[in-house]
Every structure is written in structure tokens, then in C-alpha cells.
Amino acid sequence: MSSPKTDRAALEAFWMPFTANRQFKAAPRLLSRAQGMHYWTPDGRKVIDGAAGLWCVNAGHGRREITEAVAAQIAEMDYAPPFQMGHPLAFELANALIEIAPKGIDHVFFTNSGSESVDTALKIALAWHRVRGEASRTRLIGRERGYHGVGFGGISVGGMVNNRKYFGSLLPGVDHLRHTHDPERNAYSRGLPAHGAELADDLERLVALHDASTIAAVIVEPIAGSTGVLLPPKGYLQRLRELCTKHGILLIFDEVITGFGRTGSAFAAQEFGVVPDLITCAKGLTNGAIPMGAVLVRREIYDAFMSGPEQSIELFHGYTYSAHPVACAAGLATQRIYRQGLFEHARSLAPCWSDAVHALKGRPHVVDLRAYGLVAGIELEPRAGAPGARGYEALVRAFESGLLIRTTGDTIALSPPLILERADVDQIFETLAAVIDRIA
Numbered sequence: 001m002s003s004p005k006t007d008r009a010a011l012e013a014f015w016m017p018f019t020a021n022r023q024f025k026a027a028p029r030l031l032s033r034a035q036g037m038h039y040w041t042p043d044g045r046k047v048i049d050g051a052a053g054l055w056c057v058n059a060g061h062g063r064r065e066i067t068e069a070v071a072a073q074i075a076e077m078d079y080a081p082p083f084q085m086g087h088p089l090a091f092e093l094a095n096a097l098i099e100i101a102p103k104g105i106d107h108v109f110f111t112n113s114g115s116e117s118v119d120t121a122l123k124i125a126l127a128w129h130r131v132r133g134e135a136s137r138t139r140l141i142g143r144e145r146g147y148h149g150v151g152f153g154g155i156s157v158g159g160m161v162n163n164r165k166y167f168g169s170l171l172p173g174v175d176h177l178r179h180t181h182d183p184e185r186n187a188y189s190r191g192l193p194a195h196g197a198e199l200a201d202d203l204e205r206l207v208a209l210h211d212a213s214t215i216a217a218v219i220v221e222p223i224a225g226s227t228g229v230l231l232p233p234k235g236y237l238q239r240l241r242e243l244c245t246k247h248g249i250l251l252i253f254d255e256v257i258t259g260f261g262r263t264g265s266a267f268a269a270q271e272f273g274v275v276p277d278l279i280t281c282a283k284g285l286t287n288g289a290i291p292m293g294a295v296l297v298r299r300e301i302y303d304a305f306m307s308g309p310e311q312s313i314e315l316f317h318g319y320t321y322s323a324h325p326v327a328c329a330a331g332l333a334t335q336r337i338y339r340q341g342l343f344e345h346a347r348s349l350a351p352c353w354s355d356a357v358h359a360l361k362g363r364p365h366v367v368d369l370r371a372y373g374l375v376a377g378i379e380l381e382p383r384a385g386a387p388g389a390r391g392y393e394a395l396v397r398a399f400e401s402g403l404l405i406r407t408t409g410d411t412i413a414l415s416p417p418l419i420l421e422r423a424d425v426d427q428i429f430e431t432l433a434a435v436i437d438r439i440a
Ligand SMILES: Cc1ncc(COP(=O)(O)O)c(C=O)c1O
Pocket: 112, 113, 114, 115, 116, 118, 147, 148, 149, 150, 221, 225, 226, 254, 255, 256, 257, 282, 283
């Protein structure tokens, strides 16, 4: 049998997501095994994981506790319908999640991905205003450069042009806040950038334009990940919270990337001391092992739906695989691992991580460095006339050098499993420095 690595025809059928298919299939990068901080390629090459897969394997690869829980659950009960029926693990996992959620956020709606979590949160926001008698609040506000997955709701409130421009007119009644990336004032900031809290006042502009009575919700990522790791300016999220409260607008934090310890706290909401009304999450919820997402909701929002006749369904929304028993088993095993001090470990390594990121200053093409918790953005200057080419070259060279990174445009995004140790930090940055030095 020919190896898929050399046989291009064998790679043809799979239309790969967010991938340059022809380029990939001409020179595939395959992963076939994973353990701890590492992947292995089919030909046995070891690759250190600088991206936690795709920001999701927070507890590291191949965790026995998760594998065993999944295997046991699939043998015990493979599937149970979530509509008008329940199974014990779903309730147990919801309780485990509210234990680590910010105070006041104490209900959980299960989904299967970040994109579904975003669409669910937007729908809950719209329905909440309606059940409270403010049905005129239908407008949704996102932010330029935001990423909220790929559903029509998510791309409508999202602000990355390539994710939007091919897909028609999207949802009506959506507007966007200005993004917060301001390298002129904030390049090479250590920790959160000092400048830009006033950008939250952009919400006042949209309120003046549309009137608060038409606005249902604002959705932002506390740290904008997919657009290149943009950290919130000091005071920005606080200001946004104040303005949403002032105008009766729900605030949604999309914590699909920042949830489950990435910043050193369970959620960025706690890290930055700002409690939103809803939190979307996915990825690290099950350590990436089984697809699952969730929307965490403030009690008052849930309570508002719990009126009317008891026999009536309160929210006409849900998925066949909401609270899938195997995903719940993976989620519970994952949360048990997290409770063994993993977030604290991430926090303790953050200063060493930040030092290593900022030590790249002065390397060729580097124009900004951003680090927080165990996440980093390394912005390279685009090659003249070829935006994204340097980023792609970095990805390929890093992989050839035994390091998995994520790139978006010309920014390298790093988000390793939270289990990493100082020696892993050294290895990641020694490799990356050599890669950057060789980029044309
Ligand atoms: C902030 C944010 N929201 C939503 C999503 C979408 O998640 P998924 O790919 O699981 O649908 C992502 C994925 O990276 C994300 O970073």
C-alpha cells in the first residue's frame, strides 16, 4: 500500500478546513500520535506542541483519566437523548462547571463546539429580551477583528474579513466596535497594554446611532485569539461592562480560547475581574478529546425563562448531541485533572513564558510581542506584496524543526498545553528563535 504521505490521490477526498488544500496536499504535514507535550509524525518525528493542538489540549495529550472515562462511558451508555430526557453525567458536569465559573453565573447550556456556543449565546440573549418584554432589542454588537467561530451568527458578529466576505449578507442588524490593536502606542507592552480603555466608549457611539432599546448584546473575546492574540487594554473590559449595564445590554465573553486556565484563572472573566452575563466555552472543556461546548449563564437570565406554564418548553433550542454522555464523561475527567492545580501551574509559569516571548525582541521581522498567562502573539512584518507569506513560512519551518505553532496572517500564536515545564519553554523558544532568524 502506498503511504498517504506520498500518494496525493489518497489525500484528495478530504476537503480540509481553514487550509490551503492544494498546497497542503502537495507537501502534507501529518500527525499520527500524541502524548504529553508532544506529537509524533507517521515517520516517527517528535514535534513539541506549542499550540495545545488548536488551543484545546490544556491538560496535555493522552491523559489516561480521560481515555478511561470515555471508554467506560461508551461501553455503559453510548448515547442518550437530551430533549425531555436526561442522564446523570450531564447534571454532574454542569455543576462542576459552575463551581469554577464566576460568582453569579450558575446555569449551563451544552453544545458541541465553540461556534455552536456562540450561536446559542446570541439566541439566548435575543430570547431573553423578548421574554422580558423588550422584543425591540434585536441588534447584536461584535468587534472588528473578533473571531466567534463559523456559524452565521458567529461570522456576523465576527470581524475577520475573509471569514465574512464570501458568505452573503449575514445576519441583519449587526454592528461592530472598533478593534483594540494599537501597535503605535502599545507595541512590546508587558502584560496588558496601557492605552486603549477609551475604545470601549465606541459602544456609546453605537448606542447614539441605533438607540439602546434596539441592542440585545455585545460579544467580545476577552483576549482576541484567532486574529493574533490581542490583549485587552487595561480598563477596557471594565468600561465595556459598565456601559452594557448602563444601557441594559447583555455582555457575552467568548472564552472558547481563554477558558480553562489559559490566563492562569479558570476564566478570563475572573482574571480580569469583569463578570459578563454569558460565557461561551468549548475546546479545553474536554481537553479537546471529544467535541463539546457550553454556554454559562447568569441566574437572572435563566430565571426569566422559568415563567409561564410548567409544561411548556422554555427555550426552543438544542442539539441532538447537547450533553452527549461520552463528551460529559470526557468533560468530567478533564475538570478533575484541572482541579489538581493545573491553572495554578500555568500561572506560576507565566512570568517565565512572558520573559521568553519578549526575549524575541530584535529578531528579524518581529514588530510586536504580546504575552499573557500561557498565550503569546509574535507579530512579524508582512513581506511586501505578500501578506501571510512570512507567517506560513514560519509554520512550515517550525514544523520541520519539531515545533507545532499556529499562525494567523503574519502573527505566530502560541498556546501550549498548560502542563509545560521550564525546559519546554526553553525548547519552544530556542526552536522558534532559530526559525525566525531563517525566515526570508
Ligand atoms: C473565541 C472563539 N470563539 C469560537 C470559536 C469556534 O470554535 P469551534 O471551532 O469549536 O466552532 C473559536 C475557535 O477557535 C474561538 O477562538
